[in-house]
Amino acid sequence: MTINLTQNKNFKLFKTISSVAEKNEQSVFIVGGFVRDLLMLRKAPTDIDFVTEQSGIDLAKAVAKELDPTLKVSIFKTYGTAMVKFNHLDLEFVGARKESYSENSRNPAVENGSLEDDQKRRDFTINALAISLNKENFGELIDPFNGQEDLQNKILRTPLEPLQTYSDDPLRMMRALRFASTLNFTIEENSLKAIKNEAERIKIVSLERVMVEFNKIMLSEKPSVGLKLMEETGLLNLILPELLALKGIEEKEGQTHKDNFWHTLEVVDNISENTDNLWLRWAALLHDIGKAPTKKFIEGIGWSFHGHEFLGSKMVKNIFYQLKLPLGNDMKFVQKMVKLSSRPIALIDDGTSDSALRRLLFDAGEDLEDLFILNKADITTKNSKKQEKFKKNFEYVAEKIKEVEEKDHVRNFQPPISGEEIMELFNLQPGREIGILKEKVKEAILEGEISNDHFEARNFVIFEGEKLGLILSKN
Known part of the structure; x- marks a missing residue:
């Protein structure tokens, strides 16, 4: 079978590589994911792998020189590979090889081989497909393991x-x-x-x-x-054994709890319909991670997972550390989402105070919308009436929060009075009193005792400072 490459946007590049290989008396084939995705009519990847039965490094150098003499060739001698970046593409050239493995390593011993040897070492038949760029059979599909049939049958x-x-x-x-x-x-x-x-x-x-x-x-x-x-x-x-620990249902005194493992997988699927943010998806994966260690049966009440959000947020750091995942802002974001995951649910009540709403705004900050995406994904009931009710409840809370935010401006809260101004008021040096007073201002605003306003905050600080025995500066 011959693949018509003339309509491919990289056709000119392929003809150039074919011509260079012929001049160098080398064979050349496109292999791997590019061929698979081409046959599946998927979006072409930006990395293209080429195999030659001679030196991949020599071919890469010759191709780079032909395309643009200023192009850099990255060489990896251990594996006989070379990479050229050209027109937003990563072109990798490798010599066909045989591989043999030892029991305790996935790094193979490598020796030169044929195209067939190279195809045998591929992971799956759908990735062992090759397209010839050689002059005598340009475009021919080489498929020794019926990969095309496996593609069709998925x-x-x-x-x-x-x-x-x-x-x-x-x-x-x-x-x-x-x-x-x-x-x-x-x-x-x-x-x-x-x-x-x-x-x-x-x-x-x-x-x-x-x-x-x-x-x-x-x-x-x-x-x-x-x-x-x-x-x-x-x-x-x-x-990730911590996730598997959520699996299973226990029954005591006729009372059961849901299987939190399968529930978690549903939540991850739900959130994936609404976000491509990897770390928000991770938050969905770990949102109930604290339920296994906090699970407890209380006589007369039933199953309890008290404090699972707090414990779960602490577990996130250890999980990220163990799995070599980033420990910076991405990890902190997941921790934050896990810790706050149940907070909005507690606010679905007409009697919820503005103070509670302000605290959620303050704690969630710029991530409030992501928190609501997580909360909505957490609705896994199959009862359509319940599902609709839960969604309306969240919309209700979102509207209440919007009203409070417009009035009090506490999202991404910055104290309306600075530490420097507090030091000037009382002629203080940096010390614990400044921190105490700033915390008191924050709490007073969140509790609605004062407005998020500089004038009110300044008067409040003077009053609280004098209670602490501080003397107002005469300056």
């Missing part, structure tokens, strides 16, 4: 025996789950069994590489597809 199958494939490079197990989730493919039965058998091998893969695949699952249209497969294969227990 099947993930390994080119070689799956146990060997996953044992050699255990990261391929996470890639299988990722492709199942992002492409909506089914993992072939023997392949799925092999992942279950080889799950423990994931421990030899760096967590950074594992989390790249995990986050691609989290960013897929329906993350629960990949997360369910992680649970089924045993990978989730090895990577």
Whole structure:
């Protein structure tokens, strides 16, 4: 079968690479994800992999020189690969190779090989497809493992025996789950069994590489597809056991609680319909993470998860640390969302005070809208009337908060009186009294005792300062 590349936006580039390879007496083929996505009519990726049966580094240098002599060629001698950035594309050139693996490493011993050898070492048949750029058969699809048929049937199958494939490079197990989730493919039965058998091998893969695949699952249209497969294969227990601890339902005195694991997966799917923000999706994944350690049955009352939001927010840091996820603002955002996840629900009441609304505004700040997206995603009842009621309740709270914000301006709150002005008022040096007075101002505003206004705040500080025994400056 021949692929018509003439309509492809990269056709001119492909012809140039073909011509350079011919001059250098080298073969050249497009391989991997670009070919897969081309056949699936998906948006073309910005990285294109080329294989030659000679030197990938030599071909990369020659292509770069032909395209633009000023182009930089990044060379990775260990793997015989080279990268050229051109027109917003990452062009990677590699020499065809055979690979052999040792038991305790996913870094293979490499030797030169043929195109067929290179295709055999690919993770899945759909990624083992190649298109020739050679003059004699330009555009020919080379498909030794029926990858095109697997594409049509939406099947993930390994080119070689799956146990060997996953044992050699255990990261391929996470890639299988990722492709199942992002492409909506089914993992072939023997392949799925092999992942279950080889799950423990994931421990030899760096967590950074594992989390790249995990986050691609989290960013897929329906993350629960990949997360369910992680649970089924045993990978989730090895990577994020805290989440699996939410699984199961207990019954005491005829009272049960919902299965918080399956509920969490629903919440993640719900939120994914409304946001592409990875860390907001992570907040959905971890919003109930504190429920397993706080679960308690109270006689006459039933099941309680008291304080699970507070404990869950503390658990977030440890989870991010263990998984080598970023510990800066992204982690703090997830902590904040988990900690506040139940707050708006408590405000769904006509009797809710403006003070409670001001405190939520103050605590959520610029992330209030994200918090409401999380809250709405947390509605997983199948009862349409209840669902509608909950959504209307949130709209009601949002409207009340909007009214309070317009009146009091406490979102992203900055004290209307500065520490410097307090020091001048009482002729003070920096010290604990300034912090005490600023905190008192904040509390007075949140409680509605004074307005968020400089004049009122200044008079309040003078009154409170004198109660602390401070003497007003005569200046």
